[in-house]
Amino acid sequence: MRLSFRLLGIGFVLFGLGATPAIGASGPDHPEVPPYPGAKMDHYDFKEYEEFQLILSKPYLRGSEYVADKLMPLEGAVTYIHYNRPESASALQIFRNYQSALRRSGFTELFTCERPCTESNLGDFQKLMKARDLYLNYSRDNQYLAAQRGNTYVSMWVNDGGIWQFVVEKGQLDDGRIAVSGNSPIAKSLSENGKVDLYGFQFDTGKATLTAASAATLKELGKVLQDNPTLKLDIIGHTDDVGGADANQQLSEARASAVAMALATQQGIDMGRLNASGRGMTQPVAPNTTDAGRAKNRRVEIVARSATAASPGGTTTASAPRATPAARQTQQQAPAQGNSQEASKGITINDAVNAIDAAAKLKGLFGL
Numbered sequence: 001m002r003l004s005f006r007l008l009g010i011g012f013v014l015f016g017l018g019a020t021p022a023i024g025a026s027g028p029d030h031p032e033v034p035p036y037p038g039a040k041m042d043h044y045d046f047k048e049y050e051e052f053q054l055i056l057s058k059p060y061l062r063g064s065e066y067v068a069d070k071l072m073p074l075e076g077a078v079t080y081i082h083y084n085r086p087e088s089a090s091a092l093q094i095f096r097n098y099q100s101a102l103r104r105s106g107f108t109e110l111f112t113c114e115r116p117c118t119e120s121n122l123g124d125f126q127k128l129m130k131a132r133d134l135y136l137n138y139s140r141d142n143q144y145l146a147a148q149r150g151n152t153y154v155s156m157w158v159n160d161g162g163i164w165q166f167v168v169e170k171g172q173l174d175d176g177r178i179a180v181s182g183n184s185p186i187a188k189s190l191s192e193n194g195k196v197d198l199y200g201f202q203f204d205t206g207k208a209t210l211t212a213a214s215a216a217t218l219k220e221l222g223k224v225l226q227d228n229p230t231l232k233l234d235i236i237g238h239t240d241d242v243g244g245a246d247a248n249q250q251l252s253e254a255r256a257s258a259v260a261m262a263l264a265t266q267q268g269i270d271m272g273r274l275n276a277s278g279r280g281m282t283q284p285v286a287p288n289t290t291d292a293g294r295a296k297n298r299r300v301e302i303v304a305r306s307a308t309a310a311s312p313g314g315t316t317t318a319s320a321p322r323a324t325p326a327a328r329q330t331q332q333q334a335p336a337q338g339n340s341q342e343a344s345k346g347i348t349i350n351d352a353v354n355a356i357d358a359a360a361k362l363k364g365l366f367g368l
Contacts, residue, residue, distance in 0.1 A: 030079050030167045032152055034101070036094050038086035039163060043135045050078040052168050053130045054146045054155050056111040059118060066120070066128050072110070072146075073130075074153055076171040080134050083163040091115070091141040095158040099145060107147040107154065115143045122157055122164060129155065129166070137161050180228055180304060187224045190231075195303040197285070199295075201259055206243070208254035210262055218259075221302065222267025234303040235259050237278040240294035245280060252278030259300055275305070 027044030057070035122136035138161025147154045157164040180191040189196035200217025237252030256276035263269040286293035
């Protein structure tokens with residue numbers, strides 16, 4: 001009984017220090033940058049390949065947008081994590097601990113902006129960092145650092161709202177993962193760009209029924225799918241800004257669904273290969289101030305999700321997705337099949353010893 005209570009205590013210690021990845025709805029902690037003890041993950045995003053921009057000088061307002069005189073564009077695997085800070089820890093305390101922890105683990109600081117680095121909401125720097133639509137917030141006690149170790153880069157804000165962490169693992173794009181065969185304009189665009197905007201799908205104003213003028217585009221897209229039997233598509237409807245946002249959202253979804261249904265019923269495509277959705281008026285590609293601009297925004301976007309390429313031997317091979325940091329960690333920790341019975345017995349004394357060692361290392365990393 002005494003051992004059971006001891007092991008339970010170890011579990012609480014490890015959870016508080018983040019020794020095990022917080023896998024679930026939030027996502028895993030990044031293995032290169034451990035969480036601050038007691039910090040709770042609130043937002044998570046991972047992209048196998050994306051762009052990001054390190055801020056390497058103090059940002060300032062130019063006109064209506066924030067800029068910085070020194071920036072470092074990066075591309076590679078991008079992990080974004082937002083942690084809520086423990087109430088008992090100040091933003092300064094957390095920031096200083098991260099500075100120390102990163103130095104001890106071999107990172108070199110590229111730029112540091114002490115508090116108050118800025119008094120603006122972090123959301124104002126979203127475009128500057130190329131942070132897409134990721135959640136950034138709060139302005140009190142803003143502190144920022146950028147650091148590098150090899151091909152791993154860290155961009156971190158700490159403020160009253162918590163820890164805003166970006167980890168970029170710089171790498172080359174695997175641009176051969178989608179292989180689409182065919183000589184039609186749609187096939188070539190999907191092969192080269194992974195997507196294509198189609199204007200050949202015609203609808204009456206405010207309606208989601210395909211007109212007869214859509215037949216040629218429907219046939220061409222159907223032929224691409226028939227020639228590439230493993231290809232799956234996202235079919236995304238877009239509208240102009242005429243009418244309300246809710247109505248346009250519903251219309252874009254209905255039009256995308258109409259295209260998917262026509263591919264299934266008229267071209268014999270399995271609906272399981274088609275994912276229809278709508279973006280309404282939220283993603284224009286031209287200003288909605290002219291008829292020409294509005295016409296350009298009324299489109300159906302086709303995005304290739306997966307395909308296989310024929311190998312020299314005549315068989316088909318699929319390009320394997322890059323393993324995420326969490327997947328790699330899981331693979332390393334997974335027990336061999338022959339030890340499945342042993343793994344099912346629960347925590348052993350050796351597990352307890354290893355857990356104590358892991359907790360001690362994390363406490364030492366943060367100087368606690």
